[in-house]
Amino acid sequence: MSKIHVMDEILANKIAAGEVVERCSSVVKELVENSIDAGATLIKVELKEAGTKEIKVTDNGSGMDREDAVQAFSRHATSKLISEDDLYRIDTLGFRGEALPSIASVSEVTLITSTGDVGTIVKISGGKLLSVENGDARKGTIFQVQNLFYNTPARLKHLKSLYAELGSITDYMNKIALSHPDIQFRLYNNDNEILNTDGTNHLLKTIKAVYGLNVARKMIEVNTSDEDYKVTGYISMPEVHRSSRNHMVTIVNGRVVRNQELNRIINDSYHSFKPDTRYPIVVLEIEVDPSLVDVNIHPTKMDIKFSKLEELKELIANEIQNKLHHKNLVVKAEPTVSEEVITKPKYVEQTLVLEKEMPEQKVTFPEWEEEEIIVNSDFVNEDETLFESQNENNQELEMEKRMPEMYPVGIVHGTYIICQNEEGMFLIDQHAAKERVNYEYYMKKLGNPNQISTPLLFPITIELSTSEFILIKGKLDVLRNMKFVVEEFGYQSLLVKEHPTWLPKDYVEDSIRKMIEIIIQEGKHFSIEKFNEKIATMMSCKHAIKANQYVDMKEIEQLIFDLRKCDNPFNCPHGRPTTVFFTNYDLEKLFKRSGFENLK
Numbered sequence: 001m002s003k004i005h006v007m008d009e010i011l012a013n014k015i016a017a018g019e020v021v022e023r024c025s026s027v028v029k030e031l032v033e034n035s036i037d038a039g040a041t042l043i044k045v046e047l048k049e050a051g052t053k054e055i056k057v058t059d060n061g062s063g064m065d066r067e068d069a070v071q072a073f074s075r076h077a078t079s080k081l082i083s084e085d086d087l088y089r090i091d092t093l094g095f096r097g098e099a100l101p102s103i104a105s106v107s108e109v110t111l112i113t114s115t116g117d118v119g120t121i122v123k124i125s126g127g128k129l130l131s132v133e134n135g136d137a138r139k140g141t142i143f144q145v146q147n148l149f150y151n152t153p154a155r156l157k158h159l160k161s162l163y164a165e166l167g168s169i170t171d172y173m174n175k176i177a178l179s180h181p182d183i184q185f186r187l188y189n190n191d192n193e194i195l196n197t198d199g200t201n202h203l204l205k206t207i208k209a210v211y212g213l214n215v216a217r218k219m220i221e222v223n224t225s226d227e228d229y230k231v232t233g234y235i236s237m238p239e240v241h242r243s244s245r246n247h248m249v250t251i252v253n254g255r256v257v258r259n260q261e262l263n264r265i266i267n268d269s270y271h272s273f274k275p276d277t278r279y280p281i282v283v284l285e286i287e288v289d290p291s292l293v294d295v296n297i298h299p300t301k302m303d304i305k306f307s308k309l310e311e312l313k314e315l316i317a318n319e320i321q322n323k324l325h326h327k328n329l330v331v332k333a334e335p336t337v338s339e340e341v342i343t344k345p346k347y348v349e350q351t352l353v354l355e356k357e358m359p360e361q362k363v364t365f366p367e368w369e370e371e372e373i374i375v376n377s378d379f380v381n382e383d384e385t386l387f388e389s390q391n392e393n394n395q396e397l398e399m400e401k402r403m404p405e406m407y408p409v410g411i412v413h414g415t416y417i418i419c420q421n422e423e424g425m426f427l428i429d430q431h432a433a434k435e436r437v438n439y440e441y442y443m444k445k446l447g448n449p450n451q452i453s454t455p456l457l458f459p460i461t462i463e464l465s466t467s468e469f470i471l472i473k474g475k476l477d478v479l480r481n482m483k484f485v486v487e488e489f490g491y492q493s494l495l496v497k498e499h500p501t502w503l504p505k506d507y508v509e510d511s512i513r514k515m516i517e518i519i520i521q522e523g524k525h526f527s528i529e530k531f532n533e534k535i536a537t538m539m540s541c542k543h544a545i546k547a548n549q550y551v552d553m554k555e556i557e558q559l560i561f562d563l564r565k566c567d568n569p570f571n572c573p574h575g576r577p578t579t580v581f582f583t584n585y586d587l588e589k590l591f592k593r594s595g596f597e598n599l600k
């Protein structure tokens with residue numbers, strides 16, 4: 001029986017035709033998701049000129065019979081949906097199929113498909129059926145789209161640069177690969193390989209294929225659940241971060257979704273472990289009863305709503321914080337490998353030259369036998385180091401043991417403390433380390449309501465502008481709760497009579513001014529947590545030893561002692577590393593000592 005049912009008219013009208021085909025990436029998305037639905041375990045996407053000349057998607061899925069192959073291009077046909085009601089009960093990747101006629105109407109399409117007996121070749125140009133012929137019987141589908149938008153020049157103009165088109169396709173392919181580690185994905189542009197995943201259903205290996213070995217080695221496994229949600233996946237160590245939020249990937253029941261609140265909670269969970277303007281690499285798989293989520297049914301969107309969002313946020317935040325607080329996160333120096341080079345997307349290196357002539361029109365069935373992954377020794381070694389470092393990463397350490405014991409031996413440039421232990425050498429940034437120690441001290445003080453205050457011998461007058469004064473008058477409680485004794489004084493001044501004991505006396509005026517500044521900046525969004533954090537960060541920096549400031553050995557020992565006791569000894573409150581570690585092996589490598597057996 002035909003798998004394609006003709007949709008009823010109402011539904012067809014609801015789906016704005018063509019809306020789905022905006023860019024090359026929307027064609028790739030459509031075709032790849034059809035392949036997934038067809039049960040493919042290998043999906044190969046080959047592009048010419050970032051897809052503008054040609055997009056060819058080859059799969060080993062169930063294929064179509066002759067009738068379905070032809071009907072797939074008739075406008076109101078889909079294999080997914082039978083009636084309007086079905087729209088609201090979608091648990092596959094979404095509703096699609098209706099995009100094929102749209103794609104075929106703005107390009108030249110060749111479809112070669114077979115369910116395993118007789119194959120079918122359908123050719124369509126600008127929406128017109130040119131021919132239907134018998135083809136190869138090998139099971140699977142090849143969908144070739146050439147010269148996209150050739151008959152709609154206005155659309156063609158709208159395509160962004162080749163670089164942007166390829167970037168968008170790569171981004172999509174990376175995410176679909178991460179959400180389906182059990183499927184082998186290949187992506188090529190002008191015969192250059194961009195992505196190649198092994199389909200062994202191992203998420204970490206897929207992460208390696210997408211982000212490179214260096215990132216994969218620095219991923220921490222997460223795994224937690226409650227009655228409603230199960231959350232698994234990987235989060236990057238805080239030293240690995242990116243300028244874009246785009247690498248926080250959330251997959252809900254196998255589908256990549258977008259939820260800003262989840263991104264925010266993930267990012268906030270890293271607070272003070274990394275700079276606030278940088279974002280971690282995170283791949284989270286969330287399993288939940290479909291009745292608890294509401295997926296926006298627009299075919300091009302991936303927005304999702306959770307009915308128990310707060311619960312999920314807490315579950316994720318707790319798990320990430322728990323993992324970050326039980327690991328040795330000292331940055332390891334990697335003297336010989338530059339991470340930037342390795343993790344740069346591969347397509348950057350490719351030259352994107354628009355070819356004048358038409359690409360060769362050759363369509364053949366895939367030779368799966370040739371596609372076998374060749375397991376060479378390099379590959380095995382890479383995976384071994386991947387899993388070795390994973391074992392290291394997943395070691396849960398007690399709080400005191402996370403930051404290893406180390407012994408200071410000297411200072412470079414009055415700034416970097418050199419320490420050593422049996423494992424190797426540490427460099428500690430004295431300012432960053434002291435900032436961290438101070439920060440945690442001030443956070444404790446600020447969070448504790450039972451403070452006492454000290455009277456000032458001479459009260460301090462703080463003059464403000466009229467607008468500052470008006471704003472601050474409504475917020476004097478914030479200062480009073482911190483155990484400042486402040487009064488209004490004249491038209492636009494404050495009189496400070498007492499200050500909390502933990503605040504150094506010669507710093508009262510400066511700090512009050514800064515506090516007022518922060519209160520004014522935050523305005524309506526004022527929250528005491530954020531305020532405390534900002535105050536603690538600001539004061540921790542002001543009162544830290546500066547770079548180039550002399551400190552004696554005793555102070556250094558105290559600093560290392562205090563740092564090791566911190567909740568997060570690895571970063572300053574701004575997210576910079578406090579400590580960098582060189583293993584003995586790294587040192588030997590730097591001096592070309594390793595490998596020379598007879599070296600003394």
Ligand code: ZN
Pocket residue numbers: 431435541542544
């Ligand atoms: Zn600082």
Ligand code: ZN
Pocket residue numbers: 432435541572573574575576
């Ligand atoms: Zn800092």
